Amino acid sequence: MLSEMQDPDIRSFISKVLPDLPGSILSIVEETLQSLGVDTLDDFQFVKEADLLTVLRPVQARKLVASWKQNSQGPGTQSQPDVASTSSLLTSPTSSRSSISPCPSPNLLNADWVDSFEVPVEKFPEALIQCLKRGKRPEPSLRREMIRIVAAEMMRMCPSPTKQASTEIAKKLVGKYPTSLKDVIEGEVVGPGYHSLVKQLQARVDNKRRHVTPRIQKRKPVSDESDTDDVPAILKASVQDTYGCVKWDMKFMPITETQESQNEKREKMRNLWEQGTFNPDEVKELVESTYYSQRKAINGGTALQTLREEWPFLFHEIGISSHYRELTGQPLTETFLRSVGKKGKQLLNFMATVCANKTRRVFETLTKLKFQRGQLEGCSEDVKDMLLLLLSYFNEDEAILFHYTEETNQADDVQVDCLPATPCIIVCGASCYSAKRFMLSIDGKIVNDNITQFIAAINVMFGTYYCLNIHYPVQLRSTLEFLQRCFFNINPEKGTKVETKKNKKQLPVNPRVLTLIADLADHEWRETN
Incomplete structure (x- = not known):
């Protein structure tokens, strides 16, 4: 996403030159340009074709660069300084790259090390190289070895690489070996496709730095006039409310309406x-x-x-x-059912064959669900397994998502004092499998007392989080974000939908969700090879 300082004409310029570019790719191109320091259209003069090859095809990159050059030479356009003069700009204190490369150095290589960084493929073990060449996913041990080698090379060029630097290098890796390294489940890219690599790279860098960082550091005094305190609560909330939305607020009524x-x-x-x-x-x-x-x-x-x-x-x-x-911008039920059809069986297989053997909690849940389900078959039963196993895998509170009541109970019979404030599915029966009717509560009040299908109940529950500006509760943050990213296909790169505490750092993607996504991708590779 573009920063507030970036020229909005940049997006229109890219769309004009590449009208068929999907919106998701357009956003990644914008982010890449921003990381290069492109804040205005005039900054395009310093962009080279090679800068765009991690996110665009070669011909698309050439079109974009050539179009700028052609426009800059047209009538009414100011003459631009020679591209060769950019070396002085790159080494100046105001260089935009300084936000990525804090390592001070008198030479251009270190001042702009991320751009000049080359993936040290020659240091990779032969088994890893063969996987990458053949477009196969490396085994976890080979992937960890790759992370160690790449992180070591990063720290050789800059002792303290930033998160933004890790992100740029992860993009390079995925751009070079997309089939082997991209975050994918059943052929669908999760998020931008490189978040798990960023997480692993940054974790490795942090672990290596831990040995050289002083254990006791002087704490900086916190001013009572902190910028954070000046942000009104309503503005902070709106950042979370708009998370994943494309039309959160309409400034104008439709022209056909009054x-x-x-x-x-x-x-x-x-x-x-x-x-x-x-x-x-x-x-x-x-x-x-x-x-x-x-x-x-x-x-x-x-x-x-x-x-x-x-x-x-x-x-x-x-x-x-x-x-x-x-x-x-996403159909609710259709997206969920399509994702369940593509990814549901793989998730259930992973839970039953891998997680149940590693975690006693998941094994016990799986055993209980088999007993409750009995001989029932069908997509709805698989979805019940999937939801309950995810809650067990993440060790999150089932009572915040499901409240069980008697099969014959009506809305007035439900003990609302026991209900959470966030959307909760009320199961009219001893279990999700035996129930024939469900209800939905919000803020401890029954708002829908007759939902006859479990999948409909899940969709209505999830939809209300977005439609009514409700934040994910901390007790369900991993389960809901996994559903959001993998089954409802909402993949923002920044922000969070989770309830936050003041001064509590939030990561753009839940690390536990990233771990499960990466493990699922590795499991898929092993199952198909």
Whole structure:
């Protein structure tokens, strides 16, 4: 994502030259340009084709560089300084690379070491080289050896590489050997595809530095006038609320709508809800056309009870799915079912054959689930296994996600005092397998008392986190983020959806989630070879 200081015309320029470039790749190109120090269009004069080869194909990179050169020579464009003069800029104190390479050095090589860094392939063991050449995933031991060699080379050029430096070098590795190193599950790239490498590289660097860093360091005094304290709470919350969203706030009402038409459609939906019979397609269209008013109500902090009265379909599968698609750009149920079809069996196989043999907790959960499931078959039963095993794997609190009540209980019979504030699925039965009905609670209140399918309950539960600006609870942070990234295909590179504490450092991707993703990819390689 571009920083606030970066020229917004850069994105339009790239889109104009490469109109068919997918949005996800466009964002990675922007991030790469930012890391190179490109803040304005004029900075393009210093970009070389080689700088873009980690994220673009050679012809695309040539088009982008050639187009800038052609535009810079056109009428009305200022003459640009010779590219050869960039050496003085790169070695100057104001060089943009300084944010990546803090190592002071009088020569250009060390001042710009990340750009000049070459992957030390010649030092790799022969077995690793063969894997990379053949496009196969290296075994965990070979991957760890690669990390040790690359990190050692990084620290030879700069004793204290930053996280940004590790990120750039991870991009180079993945760009050079995408089939072998990219974060992939069942053919789908997870996030930008290089987060697990960044994690491993930085961990290795930190471990090596630990031996040379003084154990006792003087603490810097914390000023009462810290910049963090000046940020209003509502602004901090909005950063988390907008996480993973493409249309969180609409500044303008659709041109075809007026406030009167929005109010009329809202009243029509309320009447349809009270009647109890409605056409799903009609409701979907009404929800989509009033999305502007719904976002204004939600982002304005409207109370939950008021939202339920004014927008009752926001708590029904039809309304949640329509709103979620507008908000995130992803179809809710379709994305989940497609991901389960591609990745669900592999995840269950990994839990049963690897995790159950390593962790007693997972083994006991697996044994209990086999007894509860019995002879039941089908996608819904697999999803129940998947959710409950993920909770066990991450050792997270099942009671925050599922609350069990009697099969015949109605909404008024549920003990709401025991319910968490975050979205919770109420299981009407002794187990998820025997239950024929589910409910959803938010903020300790039942907001949907009749969900007949378990998969629908999961989708409605997950969708409400995004549609209603609710943060993931700390007790479920790993399970929900794994679902988000691997099964709902929401992969922001920055930020978090987890509840945060003041001054608590947050990583862009949960390390435990990254570990499971990497282990799954290794397991897939072993199963297919």
